[in-house]
Amino acid sequence: MITLQNISKTFETAGGPLPAVSSVSLQIQQGDIYGLIGFSGAGKSTLLRTINLLERPDEGNVIVDGEELTKLSLRELRKKRLSIGMIFQHFNLLHNRNVYDNVSFPLEIAKVPKADRRKRIEHCLDMVGLADKAKAYPAKLSGGQKQRVAIARALASNPKILLCDEPTSSVDPQTTGSILAALKEINRDLGITIVIVTHEMNVVKAICNKVAVMEHGKIVEKFDLREKNIVPKSPIAKYLFNSEITLASGLEAHYA
Template identity: 55%
Template sequence: MIQLENLHKGYQVDGHIVPALQGIDLSIEKGEIFGVIGHSGAGKSTLIRCINLLERPTSGRVVVDGTDLMNLDDRQLQEQRRQIGMIFQHFNLLSSATVAENVAFPLKLAKRPKAEIEQKVTELLTLVGLEAHRNKYPAQLSGGQKQRVGIARALASDPKVLLCDEATSALDPQTTNSILALLRDINRKLGLTIVLITHEMHVIRAVCDRVAVIDGGKIVEMGNVVDVFLKPQHPTTQEFVEQVADSVELKEIVSHEKADKDRTMIRITFLGSQTYQPVLFQTMLETGTPFNILQGTISRMKDTPYGQLIVELEADQEQVNKTIGSLRQRGLEVEVI
């Protein structure tokens, strides 16, 4: 759906050029939710703005749904932008217009007939659950409601792609979850391709299918969320993954326990349906290894449940190897730490 090829973007600052993007290659499939995570200043904002040419790349290609946007004149670009909805961190609603007028705005820009606009607005406000607030002004709404208006507005022109620029960064955790649930919902209902950028790993974990980690204007790691999340390679990725794990505690436990030789700590990762099966219990029963659970999480990446357990085995090396072998045989991911 979206192809970015060798994208470069530099900003002129005090006479010299500061690079923001340095050779981004990215291909985003139709219907997927693609996340881009990075620290502020990493270039993620520039990257998402390049997809609808709010920022024009210095070089490279931007292809959305088969159209190379860089070759279009102003009018053609305006036409193409209607296929690409966008929502923003600070919502960017028209403060002088009501909720309904805000949602109608892109349709009025496209000069659609009044009756069609009216019907579409009602439909969208129902979708985002704001039908009761249609005549209010943005200043009378909460942050979460404003973002719902933003989403309804972005969907008004039936776009194929929705760009989310830090869409939940100004919201509290509970509201963030409800907005993310809404995004997941419209992705499913409308088959919409969603690209979102964020600096919060839990956002990626909650909704994304694939993720790219951006650092210093380059993509340093990319893949399925499940893989990147469970086996982060790049230091920046590991940092982000630590955001959502209780890794600080874990480090403490590790340093505390290391001294003892007859104890081995392992990290066991469950994925999908394994998460709900008594695999650990069965293995330990079979091998007779005494064990102690030090830490555990069971969570969910979009639709994939997963679990991670830090387990301490109180046994000699041979017994430990046997146990690990048995766990791996059952399809679990095991790592000695």
């Protein structure tokens, strides 16, 4: 589904070149909920954004669903991005548009007919439990509701992949659980592959089946969380895996 081969990305700063990602390779299978975890500055968000070429890598190959994205024309890339939804940390909603029109926005860009847009928008809002908020504006919504609008907007174009960049870091712990439950339900019911960036191990433990630990622009360890007796070897992975589980039990209750 997603193959990253020897991805490197360096940013030019006032202090000189800053390597953000260095020779990273990663394989993500269809249907995975794959976590990228690490502390601030580890390179995880930059790596995530190479998957849809919001950050074009300096080196390496980005292969999504059998297509090498770096080889596509701008027109072809725009079409391909319709199959890759994205959720941001700070929601990125349009404040002068109500909920319905925020979800409509990517469909308008794709020139989807109005009648088809309406059906799709209503379906997406129903999926995230916000059908009754269609006419509300972002300023009147809670943080959790804003993020669910962002999820509905990302789902509007029927993506095969959902990229989530710190989707719970701007909401409270209780709301975090509801957002992760929504993402897990989307993965389960729609088969959408999810890649989620976080600095919180409890988020990974609650929702992911696989995780890669990043530090200084590199992946230091990878784990299949379905395996028993996981034994981290790197200092950062040991630290993260020793973090307490605070969300998994809540998600289990949600699906009981």
